[in-house]
């Protein structure tokens with residue numbers, strides 16, 4: 373088999389019996405990417421199956437378009453005009469906020485404007501607008517489409533919605549978009565820092581895939597080689613066209629948005645975010661949490677991911693230079709004290725600590741027995757572990773160079789944190805999710821704290 377010779381439309385709505393022993397499927401009905409992709413919208417709508425089993429009827433069924441002040445300018449107004457000209461019945465709401473997180477109050481705002489008889493929603497946007505419209509349409513029990521306005525993140529094909537409630541981000545189950553439209557004529561108008569953010573989220577896949585492979589070696593975790601190959605293949609296509617991306621060339625933008633959508637398909641294939649998200653995302657989640665708690669907007673998700681990917685690349689340099697001391701690692705593992713850890717988590721996560729402490733009950737990531745077992749596994753498979761690390765290190769070394777091409781962030785020096793705070797972020801980010809990755813490998817080998825402190829000292833003001 374092999375997914376890399378298939379087009380993006382051949383990968384959706386088809387069941388694949390994979391060489392990994394599992395069956396993979398992504399339930400997205402339609403995808404259109406490229407120049408003029410928006411012209412496909414009427415065709416998608418007129419064949420769209422509705423919640424009650426009927427096919428969408430443009431003379432009868434109401435569409436509700438959600439955008440914000442920026443995405444309305446970039447695409448919303450044009451989409452509205454096209455649908456009106458095509459004789460579709462539409463209602464719409466433009467969120468009047470120039471910057472927003474996906475937040476409960478804005479979800480309520482959309483719901484307040486949602487007509488009772490609506491049959492389909494269209495999200496015009498990328499981040500928050502998309503997350504909130506997905507959630508609202510899911511609750512309403514009607515399908516939704518995305519018209520992308522920026523190639524800035526990998527959540528296009530996602531089936532969950534993160535929503536901030538009382539300064540905490542909660543991820544709610546939702547559904548996938550029925551159709552995804554990535555028209556490069558709209559995407560080309562996105563600010564360069566959003567395009568750089570998209571590249572950052574894509575480059576993070578080098579580490580996410582490597583961490584998945586490491587966990588297979590160390591923990592025997594299931595890992596699909598075909599999905600790994602598909603994800604890395606789409607990353608390389610973006611990397612190869614970086615100069616054109618800088619010039620907003622439609623083909624390069626097509627590769628970037630395709631890659632971001634493909635990563636969503638890879639997540640659907642596996643049933644969770646394993647192929648797309650590991651230590652680099654744990655750091656980005658922590659950075660985002662900090663921003664939300666302090667009432668700031670922070671950096672874009674993909675900007676955080678790209679920066680964290682570069683930073684972990686640097687940490688690998690130091691790690692490889694120092695080598696592994698298994699005796700020290702075992703001493704460090706035995707010295708773990710749960711009560712001390714709990715007070716550290718409370719200090720670092722503030723109101724978010726409760727959930728992190730609760731997660732420990734299932735993850736038990738730092739329990740001495742578990743860590744000692746993993747140290748033994750690393751020692752027994754040292755060649756394979758180090759080969760994987762050396763290989764990803766080469767990929768990670770490319771990331772700062774590529775991001776700099778687009779003016780993206782490659783280190784944390786511009787973030788509003790002291791060296792101490794940055795040390796905490798790197799040290800405790802892994803405890804936010806139950807997923808084995810590089811930061812936990814560093815912890816297991818007893819070097820996470822010093823690597824975090826060195827990294828923070830290198831970049832942050834005292």
Ligand SMILES: [Zn+2]
Pocket residue numbers: 390391392393394396596597598599
């Ligand atoms: Zn597979």
Ligand SMILES: [Zn+2]
Pocket residue numbers: 525526573653673674677
């Ligand atoms: Zn991401």
